[in-house]
Amino acid sequence: MKDNPFSLWVYLSQSPLLWLTVTLLVYAATDAVSLATRRHPFANPVLHAMWIIGAFLLATHTSYTTYFAGAQFVHFLLGPATVALAVPLYENRKRVVSSIVPMLVALIAGSVAAVVSVVLLAELAGLPRDVVLSLAPKSVTAGVAMGIAESLHADPSLAAVAVILTGIMGAIIVTPLMNRTGITDYRARGFAAGLAAHGIGTARAFQVDEIAGVFSGIAMSLNALVTSFLVPLVVTLLVR
Amino acid sequence: MLASLSLILLCQLTGEAVVRGLGLPLPGPVLGLLLLLTLLLARDRFALLAHGPLGKDGVESASKGLLAHLSLLFVPAGVGVVQELDLLASHGIAIVLVLALSVVVTLLATVLTFRLVSRLLKQQDFR
Secondary structure, eight states, X not given: OTTOXXXXXXXXXXXXXXXXXXXXXXXXXXXXXXXXXXXXXXXXXXXXXXXHHHHHHHHTTOOHHHHHHHHXXXXXXXXXXXXXXXXXXXXXXXXXXXXXXXXXXXXXXXXXHHHHHHHHHHHHTTOOHHHHHHHTTTTSOXXXXXXXXXXXXXXXXXXXXXXXXXXXXXXXXXXXXXXXXXXXOHHHHHHHHHHHHHHHXXXXXXXXXXHHHHHHHHHHHHHHHHHHHHHHHHHHHHOO | OHHHHHHHHHHHHHHHHHHHHHXXXXXXXXXXXXXXXXXXXXXXXXXXXXXXXXXXXXXXXXXXXXXXXXXXXXXXXHHHHHHTGGXXXXXXXXXXXXXXXXXXXXXXXXXXXXXXXXXXXXXXXXX
16 A cells, blocks of 8 residues: 555545545535534535535546445435424424414415426526426425426436525525515524425524424425426426 | 434335335325324323333434434535536526526515415404
């Protein structure tokens, strides 16, 4: 090993350990910056971790497959974390139950706004049909959006990219936008974040306020269901 | 801790199995969430269930641990997007603008509807 440091790199770069460590270290750094700036929207830890790691992979000519062999251990926890949302929901159940009517009405209004606005704007921008279809489910979690895109014979990878971009932009925009409207009801703010920007919006909501996080998680879960029915309907009505 | 994590995974596994089996249009973990919520509510009703992971602070503290760094869990998928940016090559700017505008419209539509309905309901209470 000693006479050829490159062989050590070759060995390490193929092992999951290196990429898992890189993921955790870079996130620990971006999260520390986010904390130091008192959770400033532009210091979003996901946004900065993803481009730093992306640039690092590019610089070292590492394929995403190799990276993911290590990062999958983190990625896997998304499912269990979704299940774990049951606990804050359980602890705040009284506030949730008393808000059920505004939640359901806002769910319908928000889901329709999400799908109709993206389809209309995309058509207005003159995007080709298959791109419009791939963007339509962008407000729900990647797994569901990819399933919807597939059922419409659109591009699931583009749908996943649209989902992540929407999540990041939503998580950055939500706090300044809500402050501008003067709405201080964290139930409503969180619900909007989860509906518009799924899990990344929910992660942001938990950073700001626990009640916002709880309502965001509910919105994310319900919107996955509504959007699966809504997208095919809107697409038949609005896409030529 | 181990029992609590097992319970969370078991809920997810059951959720995934049911969603796959019945072809339901929702993510398996969301059904798992409902299952865990039901278990927690049932525990308050039946003291018999309040053991192991459902006992004092078992699954609750494990879940909070998982949720403490929710943002971290999106990093691997986010890095995937950086790798697939060439998908955006032909219409990149238009797509980003469309998504940005749409997310603003969605946030406003949702939050304003929520506030409006919640205010209307309160007015009824006063009458």
